[in-house]
Ligand code: IDP
């Protein structure tokens with residue numbers, strides 16, 4: 001089912017660097033409405049669950065320790081064409097390949113510590129949102 005929602009996390013590097021406010025400003029100025037938001041911290045186990053699709057990848061263990069290294073801000077966002085438009089706003093996984101003006105180009109430190117997450121499909125947006133938030137029907 002197509003939806004107008006996506007899921008994002010401001011990752012530990014961006015939170016730690018004090019870039020959360022600037023990133024949220026870019027998100028809102030791009031026309032996304034924040035439907036739910038939570039400052040939280042993942043354990044390595046929960047990070048592993050979130051990124052289970054990558055468990056055979058060589059970077060999986062490092063990714064789980066990085067994603068549990070500090071607070072994150074999890075958010076559900078709403079906009080027409082949310083998933084695709086948000087992936088465009090954040091830019092490529094590797095900031096070296098990200099378009100100028102994208103969040104990752106501006107704020108990512110490396111291919112791993114790349115500032116922000118964005119869902120890659122409507123289906124995953126729903127799954128990932130439910131991973132952090134319950135009872136979203138009320139919003
Ligand atoms: P995405 O976040 O752009 O969707 P994915 O391929 O789904 O990228 O990878 C999930 C996360 O794993 C990335 O955002 C990044 O933090 C990390 N990652 C991806 N590829 C690499 C890599 O080659 N080395 C180290 N970390 C990586």
Ligand code: MG
Pocket residue numbers: 118120
């Ligand atoms: Mg991905």
